[in-house]
Amino acid sequence: xxxxxxxxxxxxxxxxVSRHSPLASTERQLETLAxxxxxxxxxxxxxxxxxxxxxxxxxxxxxxxxxxxVDAGPDRTDAMMSRETVDxxxxxxxxxxxxVVDLTGGAPELNPHFRYLVDECVAxxxxxxxxxxxxxxxxxxxxxxxxxxxxxGVEVVCSLPHYRRRNTDLQRGAGTFERSIEALKRLNxxxxxxxxxxxxxxxxxxxxxxxxxxxxxxxxxxxxxxLAENHGVTFDALIALNNMxxxxxxxxxxxxxxxxxxxxxxVNAYNPATLAxxxxxxxxxxxxxxxxxxxxxxxxxxxxxxxxxxxxAHIRDFDPAxxxxxxxxxxxxxxxxxxxxxxxxxxxxx
Ligand code: SF4
Ligand code: SF4
Numbered sequence: 240x241x242x243x244x245x246x247x248x249x250x251x252x253x254x255x256v257s258r259h260s261p262l263a264s265t266e267r268q269l270e271t272l273a274x275x276x277x278x279x280x281x282x283x284x285x286x287x288x289x290x291x292x293x294x295x296x297x298x299x300x301x302x303x304x305x306x307x308x309v310d311a312g313p314d315r316t317d318a319m320m321s322r323e324t325v326d327x328x329x330x331x332x333x334x335x336x337x338x339v340v341d342l343t344g345g346a347p348e349l350n351p352h353f354r355y356l357v358d359e360c361v362a363x364x365x366x367x368x369x370x371x372x373x374x375x376x377x378x379x380x381x382x383x384x385x386x387x388x389x390x391x392g393v394e395v396v397c398s399l400p401h402y403r404r405r406n407t408d409l410q411r412g413a414g415t416f417e418r419s420i421e422a423l424k425r426l427n428x429x430x431x432x433x434x435x436x437x438x439x440x441x442x443x444x445x446x447x448x449x450x451x452x453x454x455x456x457x458x459x460x461x462x463x464x465x466l467a468e469n470h471g472v473t474f475d476a477l478i479a480l481n482n483m484x485x486x487x488x489x490x491x492x493x494x495x496x497x498x499x500x501x502x503x504x505x506v507n508a509y510n511p512a513t514l515a516x517x518x519x520x521x522x523x524x525x526x527x528x529x530x531x532x533x534x535x536x537x538x539x540x541x542x543x544x545x546x547x548x549x550x551x552a553h554i555r556d557f558d559p560a561x562x563x564x565x566x567x568x569x570x571x572x573x574x575x576x577x578x579x580x581x582x583x584x585x586x587x588x589x
Contacts, residue, residue: 269540306445
């Protein structure tokens with residue numbers, strides 16, 4: 240077996256959709272995984288109560304990273320949540336006991352209804368998480384967001400592949416690291432990342448290649464030291480995620496000849512201790528067009544949540560009882576969540 244490869248850089252890419260790549264088709268992605276000589280994902284999963292209401296407000300992003308599982312980018316204006324769907328999300332939220340609203344994209348901040356949605360969730364007493372790529376905070380309409388978030392106590396969960404410039408720029412494009420550090424400094428300046436429970440700043444790491452995320456706790460220590468000493472930046476916690484074998488990361492795995500090796504790595508590292516904490520068990524994921532999913536990864540593969548009567552679930556006819564009785568849709572991509580220490584929106588699981 241060859242040594243695991245790293246993502247080649249330093250340029251970012253463009254969306255699969257804009258390149259008319261065959262892998263822009265989610266069916267083609269699923270077929271690609273199905274063709275591999277591997278065992279299938281074994282366990283049947285059932286949902287518990289909804290704790291996290293995750294809303295993906297669209298695929299528009301100011302960046303176009305190679306590992307992106309969303310196929311997001313500056314060209315993805317085709318996939319943006321409307322105000323009508325935002326209001327349907329709020330009405331559905333009111334029917335659940337979810338205490339956390341997790342906003343993701345693309346760059347969620349670029350949706351024109353983002354601030355309205357945040358304000359409505361805060362007014363409902365929800366803890367709001369913004370999944371932020373950092374660099375968006377330097378773009379024109381978003382420059383005031385650090386202060387705006389601080390006033391509302393929004394938790395900011397930021398992707399930063401690595402505390403070293405080279406690793407981050409390899410994955411996200413040249414110059415990304417410098418802009419990310421500038422954005423982190425702005426968040427620090429308004430009180431984020433300094434231990435205040437209302438101003439939590441969490442960083443998200445994912446590996447720059449065909450290997451599993453390292454030990455979360457020791458990485459957090461190393462990153463805190465590295466960012467503080469070299470850049471004067473502080474943060475509260477680090478979460479480490481495995482790269483999911485879907486979308487642009489799947490494309491890279493395939494084109495670099497790493498697909499079989501990476502999938503074997505995930506399957507061989509299957510850890511049943513991660514099952515109880517899988518995010519699909521306590522999260523409901525809403526797509527930009529109102530379709531409902533068990534998680535953000537199923538959303539990107541268009542594997543819709545199915546009610547017990549077999550109908551695909553949609554926010555416009557939100558039915559918490561029917562959703563509670565569903566089975567979670569799984570596939571080989573799920574090995575990305577159960578490998579090693581596990582991987583979820585909240586980080587390692589075991
Ligand atoms: S910043 Fe996030 S959503 Fe945007 S292209 Fe990169 S990985 Fe995808
Ligand atoms: S991808 Fe992960 S979170 Fe989604 S259904 Fe599979 S195991 Fe659950």
